[in-house]
Amino acid sequence: MESNVKIYVVSDSIGATALSLAQAVTVQFPKTKFEIKRFPFITTVSILQGILNSAKRDHAFIIHTFITKDLTEHTNEFCVKNGLNHYDAVGNLLTELEKQTNEKPLRKPGINHETDKDYFKKIEAIEFAVNYDDGKDPSGFTKADIVLLGVSRTSKTPLSLYLANLGYKVANLPLVPHTKIPDELFKVDKNKIFGLTNDPEILNDIRKQRMIAYGLDPNTQYSDLGNIESELNAANELYRKLGCLVINVAHKSIEETATLIVESLPKQK
Numbered sequence: 001m002e003s004n005v006k007i008y009v010v011s012d013s014i015g016a017t018a019l020s021l022a023q024a025v026t027v028q029f030p031k032t033k034f035e036i037k038r039f040p041f042i043t044t045v046s047i048l049q050g051i052l053n054s055a056k057r058d059h060a061f062i063i064h065t066f067i068t069k070d071l072t073e074h075t076n077e078f079c080v081k082n083g084l085n086h087y088d089a090v091g092n093l094l095t096e097l098e099k100q101t102n103e104k105p106l107r108k109p110g111i112n113h114e115t116d117k118d119y120f121k122k123i124e125a126i127e128f129a130v131n132y133d134d135g136k137d138p139s140g141f142t143k144a145d146i147v148l149l150g151v152s153r154t155s156k157t158p159l160s161l162y163l164a165n166l167g168y169k170v171a172n173l174p175l176v177p178h179t180k181i182p183d184e185l186f187k188v189d190k191n192k193i194f195g196l197t198n199d200p201e202i203l204n205d206i207r208k209q210r211m212i213a214y215g216l217d218p219n220t221q222y223s224d225l226g227n228i229e230s231e232l233n234a235a236n237e238l239y240r241k242l243g244c245l246v247i248n249v250a251h252k253s254i255e256e257t258a259t260l261i262v263e264s265l266p267k268q269k
Contacts, residue, residue, distance in 0.1 A: 006060040007036045010051060010075065015040040018065045018089055042066075045074055052078045062086040067094075067105075121167045129164040132171035133157055138182035140171035146261060147188055148172040149238070150196030151231045152222070153206045155249050155257070159196075162254050163261065175235045177227075185242070191266045195239035196257075199250040200228050 007026070009018040015038050026034040037060075042048050048071055055062055062084060066072040072091045079086040094105050132140030134157070141147050145168045148156045156172040163170045173185065185193075198206075204225045208218035221227055239246050245264055249257050 003031070004033045004035065006055075006058045007034055008051065008055045008058075008060045008062045009036060009038040010042055010048070010062060010064040010066070011038075011040050012043050012066050012068050012071055013040065015065065018063045021089060022063055042071065043068070045070065048074060049078075055084060056082050060084070063089055065090045118167060122165060125164040125167050125169050126161065128169040128171075129160045133160060135171075135173040135182065138173075138184040141173070141182065141184045141188050144169050144171040144188075145192065146170045146265070147185070147193045148196060149175060149185075149193065149235070149244070150249075151175045151198075151203070151228075151235050153203060153210065154196040154198050155254060156196060159249075159254055159257055159261075162258050166258070166262065168262070175231070175238065177231055177234065181238065189266070190243040191245075191264075193242055193244035194261050194264075195235065195242070195244050195246040197232055197235060197239075197246055197248050199248070200225055200232060202250050203228050203232075 007022050009015050009022055011018055019036070019038050022034075022036050026032075026036070039051050042051065052062075052075065054060075062075065062079060064072070064075050064086065066075065066088075067090060072088060076086065076088060076091070078084070098105055128140070128144070131137065132144065146163060148160060148170060149172070150156050152174060156174065160170040160172050173182070204223055207223035207228070211218040211220060211223060236246070247257055247260055252260075
């Protein structure tokens with residue numbers, strides 16, 4: 001029998017650490033349906049109290065990553081007093097590191113994002129992926145760290161955004177039948193280009209489901225198996241011409257495909 005659990009993720013910064021932790025752990029409990037609510041940038045006890053009262057009504061599990069000491073203490077005390085399960089993902093670590101280093105922590109929320117160059121690189125990469133999605137501007141191909149090619153429904157956009165979250169500037173191009181390939185693509189280092197493909201039968205099913213989701217007839221030229229095979233053959237011919245690495249995404253998660261791409265990139269000197 002499936003059970004339901006609400007999780008409140010509360011932080012005085014963006015709450016990404018606690019959210020990632022919650023998502024990583026909850027997938028280990030497939031029989032339980034989790035509802036995760038994130039409350040970022042909570043900086044006053046009065047706002048925090050309203051969230052805690054709501055958590056009490058929902059019998060929620062609370063994960064918090066407060067750097068501010070009074071918010072940490074207020075949350076822990078409330079949870080103990082009201083019998084709410086909770087996890088202080090930062091407080092205990094701060095205390096132990098303080099003992100280890102004999103240094104008082106700054107307790108300044110968001111300080112890692114103020115000084116972390118990788119954070120700003122990630123934001124820039126995400127903006128790049130959005131601006132150069134679906135071949136909107138071919139000039140992006142020569143500026144990108146990674147260029148993704150593929151016929152419709154080969155996970156180009158979600159893969160672009162996932163790689164952007166790793167800090168890579170990604171441009172992608174949908175391969176549409178009888179459409180000219182931009183000249184800029186042939187100026188890109190082949191080691192930065194990745195051709196995505198899929199099994200025809202799987203692509204056929206994905207496209208039919210997409211049509212159904214739009215309330216349309218699933219049996220169209222777009223989902224026709226013969227047309228799909230022709231598209232994939234044309235894509236493979238382009239990949240051979242470019243000399244790029246080809247990845248079949250049929251049985252791979254976004255994470256697996258991204259790992260293959262990152263590991264195949266030319267190593268920086």
